Amino acid sequence: MEFVVLPDHQASREVKKLVPRSDKARVINHPSGQPWIVGHWSDTDIVSADAGETRMVLFGPVSTSAAELLRRLERVRTVGEVDSLARSLHGCFHLIASVSGLVRAQGSISSACQLFYGSVAGVTVAADRPQTLATMTGAGVDEELLALQLLAPFGPPWPLSARSVWRGVRALAPGRHLEIQPSGVGRTRTHWTPPEPDVPLASGMFALREALEGAVAARVREGRTISADLSGGKDSTSLCFLAARHDVSLVTLHVSSSDRANEDRLWAERSAAQLPGVNHVVVPMSDTPGFFAESGLAAAQDLEAPLTMTRRPLTEYIARFAASRGATWHLQGVGADELFRPSLMSLHALIRSRPLAALPHVRAMKSMRRWSAVTTVRSLARVETYRQWLSASADHLTAERVLGTGAGWEVASRVPQWTTPEAVDAIRRQLRRSASEAPDPLSTLPVHHEMLRLIQANGTIVRAGSRTVERFGVSFQAPFLDDRVLTAAMSILLADRHKADQVKPVLAAAMRGIAPDSVLDRQSKGDFSPDLYAGLRRHRGHLLELFEDSHLARLGLIDADGPRTALRGMHTDAGMLMPFDTTLANELWLRSLPSHASLTSVGTEPVLAEGAS
Incomplete structure (x- = not known):
């Protein structure tokens, strides 16, 4: 479409x-x-x-x-x-x-x-x-904005x-x-502004449940087939149980991690056993293309913008699976983490609205993250105005990323260490110029601004994923990203979003009686980090070849030796691969531009000659 x-x-x-x-x-x-x-x-x-x-x-x-x-x-x-x-x-x-x-x-x-x-x-x-x-x-392309796309993990901040x-x-x-x-x-x-978080969970959970029921109902067609992820977590499981209440043929897919310690498959199978008439399919990750596969890297990119698609080969595999079962829409739990898992900014806001209610959660976070008292106070300190924060972000572009500390309006953006000084200067100019215009944040409440930016990042991923697979006749659908779901979730009192014995208490409350209690009370969740590393090892040679003649390097945006060194290195934290993922997305996007496009370096006019498209 x-x-x-x-x-x-x-x-x-x-x-x-x-x-x-x-x-x-x-x-x-x-x-x-x-x-x-x-x-x-x-x-x-x-x-x-x-x-x-x-x-x-x-x-x-x-x-x-x-x-x-x-x-x-x-x-x-x-x-x-x-x-x-x-x-x-x-x-x-x-x-x-x-x-x-x-x-x-x-x-x-x-x-x-x-x-x-x-x-x-x-x-x-x-x-x-x-x-x-x-x-x-x-x-053509705005070259300074192209430099901004290198920022990890979510690209440039608002309003850029x-x-x-x-x-x-x-x-x-x-x-x-x-x-x-x-x-x-x-x-x-x-026509819409973020709601005040003033609705108690006791009543707000019913509005959220209605919104989720309506979101799923809008995507089912009576008597038709619909496919869905069933990872074993709260998010996808909730959607599957909502879909199963309709007269549809439900096919669920679980891609099983190669990590033997990952319990997601067990939880997914327990849930599938309680879904009436479901056709549950389990596929080992080893049977899929996995991450970084050459088939995905060589495919044409969506020309909208550089979009990280490390999972693209797996995305296409899921679309083929859905199409083979006769489904045109595939449900995904994307967006639920950002809506229902309390963040550091959520706790930051709670301290200012109800400090006594926040204290137990502050102690829990201090213990979980092994913070000192000084680190705890510093991390939850007062956040400056959005203009101040945006201006300061320009000064910290090359700083080392320390995950999980510090409250800010958005997840702090950093340039990959292989970004050239000229590109860093171009990014700083854009950030400072934007800050000088005193832009309004997306919400006066920092936690809601952060939530909206993360939700938009997820929306972009879903949009890009659907375009990637539209040739298979399949569209990815993420009901948690619907306007009414988002509004209902953001309306819940900050104090009610935190609960010591629940990871996502708001979602659990809304889905109680629909999804199994055992899943809603689950505290753990597996990930695909081992498979990410495996894909990196398997396809390292092809990735290295991509940066032998880098388009980004030609434009003066990166030093090509940087990502090649990173590819050969050891990474104890998969999160540190984010800068590479962003760089790879930009490299692949540039390679997908029309062959008649005239590419030039940073500081010249323009990256694409007028008339190129």
Whole structure:
């Protein structure tokens, strides 16, 4: 699925011709007859309704039918009235409305459904892919923003994260939508802000349960097959039990770690035994391509931006599995950690709102992380304003990363140690320039700002993963990233998000009576670190070859000897491979750019020649 949104303006007929593959595209018109939405999609991707001068299109899983949408749309007279309709829907979707010539377009808070916009032929145009707009305008890549993509682990901080690497293209911020006047002038407006965490868990868990039930229900089709991860943890298990309540054929997949100490397989099999009629499949990691496989590294990359896809070969394996079972949607538990596992920033906020309630959790964290009293106080000290934090982050780009210490508005960004001084300077300029503009954070509460940034990182992963496998006819779906789920989770009192004997107490409370108590009370969770190392060893030779003639090095962004040295080294902590993963993503992305692109080094104009796409 891909689409472009045009204004109700006479220029749209000419702009439509600039849309890639426009001669074979599907077109939905404004009530005036001007082209409105141009692109490629299947009938299962879309729910639409036409009520005279008001039209609406929803792309993606959503809890409404065309008939129901029409009944509700008949009462809409202004684009502002779209708010209540949108908030009432479950699912994760793009919403596009045309009301008396005024266009409203938005994606999801998580960015799993993201929307980009820019100016084409003098009018504002939106699209679900930034490279589409770049192709229409002949824009190239912003080289300073390309340097920012090297930042690990999640790329540039807000608001630089909302800027596309393609010149002249912007991404909608969380909770904002785009309005395009009939004149072609566009502006963004806010329709959602983070809720205050003022709802007790005793009542909030019911709203969260309803949101999760609705999120899964929006993705099931009665009598059809749906596939899902079943890792053995709370997240995927909860989704599987919610899906099993519907009249669907449920196929669950567990990719088993090669680590014999990993108990996830046992927990997954216990859960599968309690799922009615489930077809549970266990696949040893050794039977999959694993991590860093050459098949994934050699594949064409999504041109949106450099996106870390170390798991891409495994991602494609899962998609093939889902397709072989007749499923078009595959459920994943992505996003639950960020919503339900209390972070250091959550504890930081709790200390300031209810210090006595926070003390037991401070002691527990001090013990768990083996902190001294001084380290504990320093780690939970007052956080500066967002402007101060953003400015200070420019000074710490090359500092050593110490995992698990220090509270900040976002996970601290660091450049890989092989980044060139010129690239580091380019990144610092961008950060300081952004800080000088005093940007507002995504939330006045640091813990919610952090949560939104992490949720957006997850949304990007899901979006990129789905595009990677769309040729198999499969879409990855992450119900925890839905707007209504996110809002319900963020509304819970900070004090109720912490519980000494629960890893994710809010999710456990919401799913009690639906998922097995034994899983909801589970305190441990395995990971794939041994398999990550195994993939690195197995494919080290090919990875080394990639950096023999590095595009990043040609641009003056890295010293190619750095990642090659890292590949040959020993790593006691898999987290330290994050900088390499980010660098690899950038290298592969550059190699996927069109062959006629003119690449130049840092400090020259531009990385891509005008006219390249």
